[in-house]
Amino acid sequence: MKEIISLKINELQQEFYEISKFIGENPELGHEEVKACKVLTETLEKHGFSITVGTCGLPTAFTAVYDSGKPGPSIGFMAEYDALPDLGHACGHNLIGTMGIAAGIGLSSVVHECGGKVYVYGTPAEETRGGKVTMAETGVLDHLDVALMVHPYYCHQRSGTSLAMDAIQFEFFGKAAHAAAAPHEGINALDAVIQTFNGINALRQHVKSDVRIHGIIPEGGKAANIVPDYAIAQFYVRAGSRSYVNEVAKKVKACAEAAALATGARLEVSNYEFSYDDMVTNEELSRAFTGNLIALGVNPKEIYDDEGDHGSLDMGNVSQVVPSIHPYIQICSEFYACHTHEFREAAMSEQGREAMILGAKAMALTGYDILTNPELLEKVKKEFQKNK
Structure with missing residues (x-):
C-alpha cells in the first residue's frame, strides 16, 4: 500500500511542480490568497475531495475531505500559502500548500482499502493572523486523530518546539x-x-x-x-x-x-495580531514520520534535532488540541535563513520541488501508519493526553 501512495504522488509530480511554481510566482498576503486557494481546491476536487471554501468565515480558508465510507481515523494535513510583504514566498509556503494537497491525494489513493477519512485544511495568513488559531479555537479540528505539516528549511530537522x-x-x-x-x-x-x-x-x-x-x-x-x-x-x-x-x-x-x-x-x-501558542510535538507521531523519511532514502545522520530557533507558529495552537508534528525538510544545500531573498529562490528551485515531493510522501506514509496501526494510534493519543 505504501508503494501505491508513493507511485500516486510520483504520477502527479509534474502537476504538483506547476502548482508550487504558480503560487510562488503569484504571491498573495494573508487572507488575500484567492489564486492559491482556487488552484489548491480545484486540484483536490479533481481528485475526489469534497470541498468547502470559507472555513470559520475566513474567505481564503478551506476544508477538503476524502471519505472512504468505512470507519477509521481522521488524518489532517495542513496547507499554508500566504506570502510576505515585498519578499513573496520567502518562507516557502508555496511548497507547504502544495505538499499538503499532495500528501492528501497520495493517501486518498489507498484509504478505501484501510478505512478512515483524509482531510486537507487550507490555513491562510500564517505569517500574521493565522487561520489555524481560529480553527483550533472554534473546534473545527477536534475530530482529527492527528495533524501534520512539513516546513521547508536548509536541513532536515525533526519536529520540535516553537515560541508562544x-x-x-x-x-x-x-x-x-x-x-x-x-x-x-x-x-x-x-x-x-x-x-x-x-x-x-x-x-x-x-x-x-x-x-x-x-x-x-x-x-x-x-x-x-x-x-x-x-x-x-x-x-x-x-x-x-x-x-x-x-x-x-x-x-x-x-x-x-x-x-x-x-x-x-x-x-x-x-x-494587533493573533496570539500563537507554543508547539507541542507528539513524539510518537514524530518518530513515525522520521522513520518514513529514512525509508524514502534520507540518511538518518542528516536528520537533526530541533534547534529551537523557529520563531512562532500557528501550528502551535493546533498542537494544543490535536496530536501534531511540524518537521522540516531540506530544500537547499547552503544555509539560507527563512524570510530572505535567497530562501525565496530556494523555494522556487528544482531542489525545492524535489524536497516538496519527499515531504508529501513522508506525510502520506505516516498518515497510512496511523490508519493501519491501532497500537501506534493508541500511543499517540496517550502521549497527547499526558502532555495536555
Whole structure:
C-alpha cells in the first residue's frame, strides 16, 4: 500500500511542480490568497475531495475531505500559502500548500482499502493572523486523530518546539502644541513610546533567556515642530511557553502604563495580531514520520534535532488540541535563513520541488501508519493526553 501512495504522488509530480511554481510566482498576503486557494481546491476536487471554501468565515480558508465510507481515523494535513510583504514566498509556503494537497491525494489513493477519512485544511495568513488559531479555537479540528505539516528549511530537522507569542499594540494619546512657542501646553505621545522602549530594554535583564521582545514605532508624529499628540508602538512578546508569555506580557504592559503615567498621555492596549501558542510535538507521531523519511532514502545522520530557533507558529495552537508534528525538510544545500531573498529562490528551485515531493510522501506514509496501526494510534493519543 505504501508503494501505491508513493507511485500516486510520483504520477502527479509534474502537476504538483506547476502548482508550487504558480503560487510562488503569484504571491498573495494573508487572507488575500484567492489564486492559491482556487488552484489548491480545484486540484483536490479533481481528485475526489469534497470541498468547502470559507472555513470559520475566513474567505481564503478551506476544508477538503476524502471519505472512504468505512470507519477509521481522521488524518489532517495542513496547507499554508500566504506570502510576505515585498519578499513573496520567502518562507516557502508555496511548497507547504502544495505538499499538503499532495500528501492528501497520495493517501486518498489507498484509504478505501484501510478505512478512515483524509482531510486537507487550507490555513491562510500564517505569517500574521493565522487561520489555524481560529480553527483550533472554534473546534473545527477536534475530530482529527492527528495533524501534520512539513516546513521547508536548509536541513532536515525533526519536529520540535516553537515560541508562544503575543502581538501587543500600545496607542498613546497626548496633546498637540507648538514645540518651540508653547511646548509646556503639549503632552508628548512620542515620549511615552520612547519611555516604553526604555522600560522594556531595562526589563530584558530580568527575564529568562528564551524570551524575545522586539518592536517598532509605526506612528510617531507628523512634524518636528509639533508636539506629537498620537504615537503607536507594536511589539512581539515571545517565550518558550504560553504561561511565561502571559507573565512577561504583563510586565511589558506595565512598562507602557508607567510611560503613560510619566508623560500624562492616555494609553490604549490591544492585540494587533493573533496570539500563537507554543508547539507541542507528539513524539510518537514524530518518530513515525522520521522513520518514513529514512525509508524514502534520507540518511538518518542528516536528520537533526530541533534547534529551537523557529520563531512562532500557528501550528502551535493546533498542537494544543490535536496530536501534531511540524518537521522540516531540506530544500537547499547552503544555509539560507527563512524570510530572505535567497530562501525565496530556494523555494522556487528544482531542489525545492524535489524536497516538496519527499515531504508529501513522508506525510502520506505516516498518515497510512496511523490508519493501519491501532497500537501506534493508541500511543499517540496517550502521549497527547499526558502532555495536555
